[in-house]
Amino acid sequence: MDRLPTIEDVARAAQVSRQTVSNVLNTPAIVKPETRKRVEVAIRKLAYRPHASARRLRMRKSSTIAIRLDPMTNGISGALLDRFLHALTEQADARGIRILLFTAADPAAEIEQIRKLRAGADVDAFVLTATFHGDPRTEWLVEHDVPFVTFGRPWGVNDMNNPKHLWVDVDGFAGMREATLHLIDAGSSRIGFVGWPSLSGTGDDRRRGWQAAVEERLFPGDGDLAALNLSVEDLLEDARDAVVALLESDERIDGLVCASDTLALGAMIAAASVGRSDLPIIGFDNSPVGQAIGLSSVDQALDEVARGALELLLGETGGDLVRRDAAAAGDTRHRLITPHLVIRQPLRLLAPDAVSIPTATKNAVGNHRNGKESQ
Amino acid sequence: MDRLPTIEDVARAAQVSRQTVSNVLNTPAIVKPETRKRVEVAIRKLAYRPHASARRLRMRKSSTIAIRLDPMTNGISGALLDRFLHALTEQADARGIRILLFTAADPAAEIEQIRKLRAGADVDAFVLTATFHGDPRTEWLVEHDVPFVTFGRPWGVNDMNNPKHLWVDVDGFAGMREATLHLIDAGSSRIGFVGWPSLSGTGDDRRRGWQAAVEERLFPGDGDLAALNLSVEDLLEDARDAVVALLESDERIDGLVCASDTLALGAMIAAASVGRSDLPIIGFDNSPVGQAIGLSSVDQALDEVARGALELLLGETGGDLVRRDAAAAGDTRHRLITPHLVIRQPLRLLAPDAVSIPTATKNAVGNHRNGKESQ
DNA sequence: CTGTTAGCGCATTCAG
DNA sequence: CTGAATGCGCTAACAG
Numbered sequence: 001m002d003r004l005p006t007i008e009d010v011a012r013a014a015q016v017s018r019q020t021v022s023n024v025l026n027t028p029a030i031v032k033p034e035t036r037k038r039v040e041v042a043i044r045k046l047a048y049r050p051h052a053s054a055r056r057l058r059m060r061k062s063s064t065i066a067i068r069l070d071p072m073t074n075g076i077s078g079a080l081l082d083r084f085l086h087a088l089t090e091q092a093d094a095r096g097i098r099i100l101l102f103t104a105a106d107p108a109a110e111i112e113q114i115r116k117l118r119a120g121a122d123v124d125a126f127v128l129t130a131t132f133h134g135d136p137r138t139e140w141l142v143e144h145d146v147p148f149v150t151f152g153r154p155w156g157v158n159d160m161n162n163p164k165h166l167w168v169d170v171d172g173f174a175g176m177r178e179a180t181l182h183l184i185d186a187g188s189s190r191i192g193f194v195g196w197p198s199l200s201g202t203g204d205d206r207r208r209g210w211q212a213a214v215e216e217r218l219f220p221g222d223g224d225l226a227a228l229n230l231s232v233e234d235l236l237e238d239a240r241d242a243v244v245a246l247l248e249s250d251e252r253i254d255g256l257v258c259a260s261d262t263l264a265l266g267a268m269i270a271a272a273s274v275g276r277s278d279l280p281i282i283g284f285d286n287s288p289v290g291q292a293i294g295l296s297s298v299d300q301a302l303d304e305v306a307r308g309a310l311e312l313l314l315g316e317t318g319g320d321l322v323r324r325d326a327a328a329a330g331d332t333r334h335r336l337i338t339p340h341l342v343i344r345q346p347l348r349l350l351a352p353d354a355v356s357i358p359t360a361t362k363n364a365v366g367n368h369r370n371g372k373e374s375q
Numbered sequence: 376m377d378r379l380p381t382i383e384d385v386a387r388a389a390q391v392s393r394q395t396v397s398n399v400l401n402t403p404a405i406v407k408p409e410t411r412k413r414v415e416v417a418i419r420k421l422a423y424r425p426h427a428s429a430r431r432l433r434m435r436k437s438s439t440i441a442i443r444l445d446p447m448t449n450g451i452s453g454a455l456l457d458r459f460l461h462a463l464t465e466q467a468d469a470r471g472i473r474i475l476l477f478t479a480a481d482p483a484a485e486i487e488q489i490r491k492l493r494a495g496a497d498v499d500a501f502v503l504t505a506t507f508h509g510d511p512r513t514e515w516l517v518e519h520d521v522p523f524v525t526f527g528r529p530w531g532v533n534d535m536n537n538p539k540h541l542w543v544d545v546d547g548f549a550g551m552r553e554a555t556l557h558l559i560d561a562g563s564s565r566i567g568f569v570g571w572p573s574l575s576g577t578g579d580d581r582r583r584g585w586q587a588a589v590e591e592r593l594f595p596g597d598g599d600l601a602a603l604n605l606s607v608e609d610l611l612e613d614a615r616d617a618v619v620a621l622l623e624s625d626e627r628i629d630g631l632v633c634a635s636d637t638l639a640l641g642a643m644i645a646a647a648s649v650g651r652s653d654l655p656i657i658g659f660d661n662s663p664v665g666q667a668i669g670l671s672s673v674d675q676a677l678d679e680v681a682r683g684a685l686e687l688l689l690g691e692t693g694g695d696l697v698r699r700d701a702a703a704a705g706d707t708r709h710r711l712i713t714p715h716l717v718i719r720q721p722l723r724l725l726a727p728d729a730v731s732i733p734t735a736t737k738n739a740v741g742n743h744r745n746g747k748e749s750q
Numbered sequence: 751c752t753g754t755t756a757g758c759g760c761a762t763t764c765a766g
Numbered sequence: 767c768t769g770a771a772t773g774c775g776c777t778a779a780c781a782g
Contacts, residue, residue: 004496006759017769022761032767049494053431054759057774062428069461082457086444089476098497099476101464119424121379121775122473236667237722262667269722289664292611292637347612347644381775392753397777407751429775432758496759 005046014042025050056121065092065313066100066123068110070130079288080300081129084151087306088127095314111140118146125313127151131167133201138165149309153334155201168308168335172202172259172284175298175339176209179257179282182341184217188255188280191218192228192246194239194267195259206259206284228253232263239266240273247274256281261290261297268295268346286342294347298339308335380421389417400425431496440467440688441475441498443485445505454663455675456504459526462681463502470689486515493521500688502526506542508576513540524684528709530576543683543710547577547634547659550673550714551584554632554657557716559592563630563655566593567603567621569614569642570634581634581659603628607638614641615648622649631656636665636672643670643721661717669722673714683710 011018016039023031024039031039042048056062067088070081089099100123104110114137117123125147128137133155141148142164149166176193183191193210196203211225219225230246232238239258243266247253256271256279258264264283271279283290286299312335386393391414398406399414406414417423431437442463445456464474475498479485489512492498500522503512508530516523517539524541551568558566568585571578586600594600605621607613614633618641622628631646631654633639639658646654658665661674687710 004494004759007761008759018759019761019770020768023768026761030767035767047490047494049491050761051432051759052495052497053428053437054774055761056428057426057432057758057776058760058762060774069457069464071461079454079457082444082454085476086446086478089444090478093477101460101474101476102468103461103465115422116424119379119422120427122427240722265667292640347615379775382777383775393775394754394777395752398752401777405751410751425777426775429758430777432760432774433776433778435758 004051005048007048007050010039010042010046010048013046014039060121062122062124063096064098064100064123065125065127066102066114066117067127068113068129069101069103071103071105080285080302084129084302084306087303088309091303091306091310095310097310097314107136111137114141114146118144125149127309127313133199141165147313149312151305151309152202153336163334166309166312166333168305168312168337170300170305170337170339172206172339173209173212175284175300175341176206176257176259177213178209178339178341179284179296179298180210180213180255181217182343183255183257183280183282184213186280189218190228190250190252191255191257192230192243192253193257193259194230194232194243194263196234197231203259210257234260234262236262236266236269239263240270243267243270244274247271247276247279254279258283261285261287261295264290264295264297265293268293281346282341291344292347294344296341296343296346299342300339301337304337305335308337311335379426380423382423382425385414385417385421385423388421389414435496437497437499438471439473439475439498440500440502441477441489441492442502443488443504444476444478446478446480455660455677459504459677459681462678463684466678466681466685470685472685472689482511486512489516489521493519500524502684502688508574516540522688524687526680526684527577528711538709541684541687541708543680543687543712545675545680545712545714547581547714548584548587550659550716551581551632551634552588553584553714553716554659554671554673555585555588555630556592557718558630558632558655558657559588561655564593565603565625565627566630566632567605567618567628568632568634569605569607569618569638571609572606578634585632609635609637611637611641611644614638615645618642618645619649622646622651622654629654633658636660636662636670639665639670639672640668643668656721657716666719667722669719671716671718671721674717675714676712679712680710683712686710 007018007021010021014021014035016035020031020035021039021043024036024043028036067085069085085099092099100117102113102117104113114126126141126149128135128141128148128150129152131138131150131152131154138148138150138154149168151168153167153169154163154165180191191210191214193207195207195210198204207229214225214228227250228246230239230242232242239262243256247270256264256267258267258281261283264281267281271277271281281295283295283297286297289295290297312333382393382396385396389396389410391410395406395410396414396418399411399418403411440463442460444460460474467474475492477488477492479488489501501516501524503510503516503523503525504527506513506525506527506529513523513525513529524543526543528542528544529538529540555566566585566589568582570582570585573579582604589600589603602625603621605614605617607617614637618631622645631639631642633642633656636658639656642656646652646656656670658670658672661672664670665672687708
């Protein structure tokens with residue numbers, strides 16, 4: 001295979017002009033069926049595919065979307081981007097769009113990368129993850145009229161229904177509320193929340209979900225929620241220590257919902273270490289680690305997030321990547337995905353009342369290999 | 376910004392012919408310094424960048440490497456590909472190479488994707504991960520003369536020093552041996568190995584590392600290694616159960632090395648549950664989860680793997696992506712990266728002799744936030 | 751050192 | 767419906 005076949009080679013093989021081949025490829029409807037067949041056979045025979053760069057040059061669009069690969073998201077929930085990427089790539093492929101990666105150490109570097117990628121006509125649009133309050137990236141992109149969508153809503157910046165840019169996000173409120181209601185339905189009556197310090201829009205959203213469920217079903221008036229409301233950094237150890245303190249100070253607690261699987265794992269360890277391995281705990285992210293350890297968790301439905309992102313960018317129809325004018329867009333310019341709860345049989349970290357697991361019970365403990373997943 | 380500036384715009388702005396601009400970009404040496412300066416100013420002023428597609432078309436190469444995003448690698452060590460991707464993207468960027476993603480459900484689908492990507496001149500070369508014995512992909516790629524490098528050596532297929540294709544791999548033998556020696560130096564004298572069932576080249580390689588260290592330093596003659604040699608699937612629960620059994624049947628065991636962090640985590644849980652939270656355990660992969668929990672582990676040095684892959688593909692010099700002829704290549708056609716051990720203070724899953732952690736010791740337990748990392 | 755000429759492979763005008 | 771032109775933006779040959 002010395003040289004890739006060109007459209008001309010196909011034309012010669014099919015005994016037509018090269019324009020006819022182009023038509024078969026791009027406007028098959030206007031070609032006489034029998035000629036089309038002949039051309040298609042030639043295409044298959046030569047294993048011809050249009051030269052991507054040539055086509056992109058001609059079409060004046062790259063049909064490529066770029067996304068930044070974070071240096072390292074937090075430990076346990078880190079694989080989140082990984083899974084989102086997979087979903088995005090898969091859906092993009094179906095639309096004839098390619099996903100290009102880039103890296104950057106900080107927002108300024110990311111803007112610079114975006115600038116380069118744009119100036120080189122390498123990329124048509126961008127997907128931004130891990131947006132935050134007052135994010136300089138979104139400002140710059142809007143300013144420079146670069147098509148993009150964020151995974152994460154623009155917290156507090158502007159009207160959610162008519163924001164300055166496209167966004168997709170997961171409804172943390174709904175997810176955490178569902179998790180909490182699940183525990184309540186299962187009999188819990190005093191449920192704590194382990195979340196991040198305020199000012200994290202995402203974290204506050206999830207906290208409100210817990211709060212809503214608890215106020216709705218457990219403390220119709222207004223309980224002492226503050227005592228059940230933990231705020232720690234997203235670290236296993238911090239969560240563990242805080243939960244140990246909580247459980248020691250309030251023995252009536254019979255359930256815990258957490259803003260992340262990292263926190264939930266810390267909580268599990270804490271519960272086990274104070275002899276409460278039976279304590280129901282629900283995390284958020286449905287991380288692989290959580291799966292491995294049988295942690296119930298709220299799944300972010302990354303497939304839907306990816307689909308939403310592409311729909312907003314490309315329109316629901318095809319892969320046209322023509323950004324619709326903000327003003328002209330009749331339908332919504334965002335998607336709020338409802339996550340769903342995944343319930344698992346927890347892998348007990350430790351038998352509740354023995355230092356050593358008696359041989360007799362070993363099998364019972366080890367029997368949760370295939371934790372059923374609901375919904 | 377209606378239309379991107381072209382080389383012609385720059386030429387006009389700098390009062391030179393457009394070829395001169397091209398020269399400044401590609402062969403700066405042959406342009407008179409003062410003219411060059413003038414052109415460079417114009418380039419900066421217009422924020423000009425060569426149109427990637429046009430350049431690729433002209434150069435007859437895409438300067439793009441594609442890599443498949445796995446559906447989902449195993450739970451805990453899953454982020455491995457994630458980190459490798461990051462390293463690869465970063466290094467590629469430095470060489471002016473872009474990384475494109477694609478997905479495929481199985482090897483056949485992957486081959487089909489590769490075929491398409493190649494036929495469309497979208498991609499110059501590929502990086503293959505998770506290769507296995509008798510992998511159809513490598514055969515096909517060699518057959519069709521597609522430039523590629525694998526992350527993973529061709530186990531048993533052909534001469535490692537003159538293989539049919541380029542490869543990079545991590546020296547599991549050396550890594551596991553170092554881990555084992557570390558435990559021995561720290562005083563362990565009876566060290567078990569938790570690995571995968573045989574037939575996994577990678578797993579066997581790691582097992583041999585443990586074996587070598589143990590035979591070398593602990594059982595010069597030949598001990599009853601079989602009793603210390605566990606084989607389980609890469610699942611937390613399986614590892615836990617097997618290690619519980621091992622520790623109960625042999626109380627002299629004072630160290631454990633594991634073929635993955637998943638296994639190591641299972642081992643940690645097992646150790647804690649039989650009152651041996653003090654048991655030194657070392658994993659493999661240096662996964663984020665392991666970090667979070669203070670697990671010592673063998674780090675795969677993915678930066679070096681990525682660099683090696685690109686060097687093999689592009690040559691050490693630049694980003695030329697001209698595959699050197701197999702026969703003509705004087706230097707090696709592979710890289711074997713030596714991993715390094717990362718030692719951490721383990722986060723105790725549980726106080727060794729108390730059901731509840733006394734308040735007084737809580738700080739001590741929680742104080743390992745920034746585990747020092749050696750080497 | 752600088753300017754001119756000729757494609758890379760494709761899609762999109764226009765004529766027939 | 768099909769065939770013959772034009773140029774997307776660039777670089778590599780040349781000639782000056």
